[in-house]
Amino acid sequence: MARPFLIGIAGGSGSGKTTFANKVVDTGARAGIEGAIFSLDHYYRPLSHLPLAERAAYNFDHPDALDLELAISHLRELMEGNSIRQPVYDFKTHTRTPETTAFEPLRLIVVEGLYALYPEELLALYDYKVFVSTGIATAVLRRMARDISDRGRDTAGAKRQIITTVLPMYENFVKPTQRNAHFSINWEGEEIPEKATEGLVRIVRDHLR
Numbered sequence: 001m002a003r004p005f006l007i008g009i010a011g012g013s014g015s016g017k018t019t020f021a022n023k024v025v026d027t028g029a030r031a032g033i034e035g036a037i038f039s040l041d042h043y044y045r046p047l048s049h050l051p052l053a054e055r056a057a058y059n060f061d062h063p064d065a066l067d068l069e070l071a072i073s074h075l076r077e078l079m080e081g082n083s084i085r086q087p088v089y090d091f092k093t094h095t096r097t098p099e100t101t102a103f104e105p106l107r108l109i110v111v112e113g114l115y116a117l118y119p120e121e122l123l124a125l126y127d128y129k130v131f132v133s134t135g136i137a138t139a140v141l142r143r144m145a146r147d148i149s150d151r152g153r154d155t156a157g158a159k160r161q162i163i164t165t166v167l168p169m170y171e172n173f174v175k176p177t178q179r180n181a182h183f184s185i186n187w188e189g190e191e192i193p194e195k196a197t198e199g200l201v202r203i204v205r206d207h208l209r
Contacts (some may be wrong), residue, residue: 002033003079004109005204006125010116010177011132012170013061014142016187020132023192027201033208034106038078040113042086043071045098056092061161061169062113072121078105079125110203114169117177128203130196132180136167163193 007024009015018039025035046069059065068144074084085100116122119130143163148155178184185196 002107002208003081004025004074004105004107005207006079007110007200007204008116008122008126009112009163010114010118010130010152010174010181011112012134012174013166014133014138015134015143016192017112017116017132019192019198020130020185020187021110022196024110024200025102025108027197028108028204031201033108033201033204035108035110036099036103036106038071038072038075038103038109038111040068040111040116041067042089042113043067043113044089044096045099046087048095052093058094059165059169060094061114061165063066063118063173066113066115068115068119068122072119075109075111075122078113079088081105081137092126105148107208114174117180118173123180127207128200129181131178131184131199133175133178133186180182 009021009024012113021037025037025148028035040163043066044060045065047058050058055098070087074086077084083104083105086103088097088099089095090097106166111122112127118132123129144155145160147195
């Protein structure tokens with residue numbers, strides 16, 4: 001099997017990077033390129049050794065919150081044509097579950113996450129790198145909605161996290177990784193940037209030929 005084409009998509013919380021990554025995989029599938037999302041959200045460090053209150057107050061927006069060593073190891077396995085078992089993270093209890101999920105080395109693998117363009121070891125694996133950004137108001141609203149509906153946080157807790165960790169960590173660690181991207185997308189509103197996804201899939205298709 002040919003080496004998978006690896007795309008890294010980074011951006012701030014609520015920027016739309018996950019939606020964009022899914023659109024790239026869907027567009028690739030329509031072009032006959034089988035792909036999957038490799039989300040770094042699966043690789044938060046297990047916090048089962050901490051009381052629940054301490055886990056809830058943990059700084060999940062700092063790069064040290066992620067087990068990037070494991071993520072890089074798994075991606076190297078995939079690039080060699082081997083399947084892996086990904087950890088499953090429960091954002092309501094703030095730790096990993098006992099389960100794992102199978103991930104196969106498909107032709108297209110899209111790595112997405114806050115720190116997808118952060119470590120040098122990860123950057124060296126990519127064939128193409130993208131940074132997605134959006135206005136702060138849009139990003140905050142998206143983050144609030146997700147944390148309340150999907151991650152079990154209340155409004156006060158979501159606001160506190162945005163002020164104390166999300167925004168400072170974005171400015172200090174995430175935003176500087178934009179310089180590592182081949183290109184950047186400034187995505188405002190709800191409409192997915194179709195030209196960007198189609199252009200990216202053309203790059204993948206031409207490379208795989």
